[in-house]
Amino acid sequence: MSGRIGMPSPWLLLGPMLVVVLAAVGYPVVTTIWLAFTDTRLMAGPGSAHWIGLENFAYVFTDADFLAAAGRTVYFTLVSVSAEALLGIAVALLLNQEFHGRTFCRALLVLPWALPTIVNALMWRLVYQPDFGVLNAVLSQTGLIGSYRSWLGVESSAMNAVILADVWKNYPLVALIVLAALQSAPAELYGAATLDGANAWHRFRVVTWPIIAPPLLVALVLRSIEALKVFDIFYVMTHGGPASATKTMSFFVYEESFRFMRVGSGASYALIVVLICMVFVGVYVRLLKRQEAS
Amino acid sequence: MVRRPFATVLVYLGVALFLVTTLAPILWLGVMSVSLPADLTDKPLSLIPKHIDLSHYARLFTFNANSLGEAFLMALRNSLLSSVGATVIALAVSVPAGWAFSRYRDGRVATVLYVILATYMTPAVALILPLYFLLSALGLLNNVLGLVIVYCSMLTPFTAWFIKAAFDAVPRELESAAAIDGASVFQTLRRVTLPYARAGVATAALFAILLAWDDFFYALLFTSNQNAKTLTVTIADFAAGRATDFGLVSAAGLLTALPPVLIAFVLQKSLVAGLTTGSVKG
Numbered sequence: 154m155s156g157r158i159g160m161p162s163p164w165l166l167l168g169p170m171l172v173v174v175l176a177a178v179g180y181p182v183v184t185t186i187w188l189a190f191t192d193t194r195l196m197a198g199p200g201s202a203h204w205i206g207l208e209n210f211a212y213v214f215t216d217a218d219f220l221a222a223a224g225r226t227v228y229f230t231l232v233s234v235s236a237e238a239l240l241g242i243a244v245a246l247l248l249n250q251e252f253h254g255r256t257f258c259r260a261l262l263v264l265p266w267a268l269p270t271i272v273n274a275l276m277w278r279l280v281y282q283p284d285f286g287v288l289n290a291v292l293s294q295t296g297l298i299g300s301y302r303s304w305l306g307v308e309s310s311a312m313n314a315v316i317l318a319d320v321w322k323n324y325p326l327v328a329l330i331v332l333a334a335l336q337s338a339p340a341e342l343y344g345a346a347t348l349d350g351a352n353a354w355h356r357f358r359v360v361t362w363p364i365i366a367p368p369l370l371v372a373l374v375l376r377s378i379e380a381l382k383v384f385d386i387f388y389v390m391t392h393g394g395p396a397s398a399t400k401t402m403s404f405f406v407y408e409e410s411f412r413f414m415r416v417g418s419g420a421s422y423a424l425i426v427v428l429i430c431m432v433f434v435g436v437y438v439r440l441l442k443r444q445e446a447s
Numbered sequence: 448m449v450r451r452p453f454a455t456v457l458v459y460l461g462v463a464l465f466l467v468t469t470l471a472p473i474l475w476l477g478v479m480s481v482s483l484p485a486d487l488t489d490k491p492l493s494l495i496p497k498h499i500d501l502s503h504y505a506r507l508f509t510f511n512a513n514s515l516g517e518a519f520l521m522a523l524r525n526s527l528l529s530s531v532g533a534t535v536i537a538l539a540v541s542v543p544a545g546w547a548f549s550r551y552r553d554g555r556v557a558t559v560l561y562v563i564l565a566t567y568m569t570p571a572v573a574l575i576l577p578l579y580f581l582l583s584a585l586g587l588l589n590n591v592l593g594l595v596i597v598y599c600s601m602l603t604p605f606t607a608w609f610i611k612a613a614f615d616a617v618p619r620e621l622e623s624a625a626a627i628d629g630a631s632v633f634q635t636l637r638r639v640t641l642p643y644a645r646a647g648v649a650t651a652a653l654f655a656i657l658l659a660w661d662d663f664f665y666a667l668l669f670t671s672n673q674n675a676k677t678l679t680v681t682i683a684d685f686a687a688g689r690a691t692d693f694g695l696v697s698a699a700g701l702l703t704a705l706p707p708v709l710i711a712f713v714l715q716k717s718l719v720a721g722l723t724t725g726s727v728k729g
Binding site: 160161163166171174176177180181184258261262263265267270275276277278279282290294321333378381382388420423424426427 | 450455458459461462465466468469470472473475476479487488490491492494536537539540541543544546547550551553556559563566567568569570571572573574575576577578580581596597599600603604607632657660661663664667668678679682683686693696697700701703704707708710711712715718719720
């Protein structure tokens with residue numbers, strides 16, 4: 154096509170975008186890789202850094218605190234993304250039924266998703282508030298709990314309380330994508346399956362699932378990447394506490410670099426985060442390819 | 448298909464559950480924003496406000512020096528400038544790039560598209576340190592322009608992808624006709640392709656504003672006072688104090704949520720279409 158008369162080189166058209174992306178992503182990535190092999194500190198200035206080889210990485214893999222943070226992040230990702238998948242499918246199937254007010258309900262689905270992450274985090278922090286929060290009030294006034302609880306203040310419930318807030322905001326994205334796929338499904342398929350005597354579960358497995366699986370998988374890849382990078386919601390809701398119970402990998406890198414000012418070692422932790430993301434994405438891509446092949 | 452009565456009851460129960468769980472937290476945020484502090488600490492708590500008090504909103508819209516209102520309004524300005532500014536630049540580079548992605552059947556062009564998309568997968572923590580040094584060297588820390596530059600990196604992959612999808616739907620015959628009439632590529636792009644694809648480009652623009660408006664991490668680290676702090680960082684500050692004023696935080700949160708929520712409602716259909724084209728083809 155580029156041989157057509159009057160068509161400029163594609164690189165002329167791509168050039169401006171490449172400059173922006175290379176400056177804002179390419180350059181930082183390369184620099185972070187370099188920093189990871191140095192002992193750079195935040196206030197000391199770039200000139201004072203020394204090349205220390207793999208020393209930072211040797212420390213990463215023996216750092217129990219970081220491994221614990223990685224474990225928490227993977228727990229957060231697996232639990233919230235699976236909950237988002239299940240709820241997303243369930244609500245999409247529900248909103249695909251015919252009932253009064255369906256259009257309104259579908260419009261409502263974008264509300265949590267459009268709410269800024271920080272507003273969502275603040276909202277749930279107020280809901281969970283130990284002394285005056287509405288959750289304690291509702292649960293105790295209906296007799297479900299005897300006394301007020303500090304949902305975000307104790308190690309046993311803090312992580313799951315944040316997960317609930319995250320799922321509430323993010324499952325609608327999965328539901329929207331699944332719903333759009335459902336609407337593209339030809340009605341005759343369902344009619345034919347019903348005539349063949351298939352029950353609801355059979356119809357779901359044979360007709361619905363193949364239609365929603367590919368877009369669902371892509372939605373889950375997007376959600377997993379977001380979940381592995383998670384920082385904002387924890388910063389506002391728990392600040393990593395109580396006693397590190399909700400400190401995630403991104404939070405760990407943030408503290409290492411900007412609180413303890415160990416930029417070199419912060420960069421090596423950051424690269425580990427990238428690696429973990431790549432492993433997750435790799436698994437999904439493999440699943441997607443297998444699905445397309447079958 | 449005719450549903451049995453039992454199934455109909457189940458559907459409406461499900462819908463009721465969906466409505467309550469979706470609306471309750473937001474409605475409560477609204478209740479808090481117009482309640483007197485004393486009413487919120489009542490036991491047992493009343494879920495319907497006894498008095499309506501709009502003073503929190505009034506405090507946010509006052510422009511006295513060193514007031515919360517000033518902090519809020521400056522942050523509103525910074526959020527608007529940084530998200531709209533970044534969106535303008537992202538669109539300016541994405542329109543020609545999106546056209547190239549859509550029109551050139553060249554393996555290397557396709558590779559660039561995937562590399563651009565892969566940048567989305569790079570966690571901000573991996574970029575933040577060099578960007579910090581870079582902005583500091585350029586004197587752009589605590590500066591809205593610095594945020595604009597950083598946000599471009601977040602927005603460009605999305606806008607390029609959306610605009611490519613929008614351009615894919617433009618009939619080639621229209622462009623060929625313009626070319627035969629002697630229009631250059633850039634004239635064709637401006638007079639034929641862009642007007643035809645304007646709905647898709649507008650969706651990309653509003654989606655980009657949503658993304659930039661939502662940012663917290665970059666703004667937290669790259670801004671330090673009212674010169675550049677955005678809304679998300681400012682309301683997190685409001686909530687960080689020891690004696691948090693629930694009503695004020697709720698009012699500020701609702702106002703921060705208003706623009707993206709309105710955009711999402713208006714765009715609902717095309718947003719879903721954009722998301723699914725991306726996901727089905729991705």
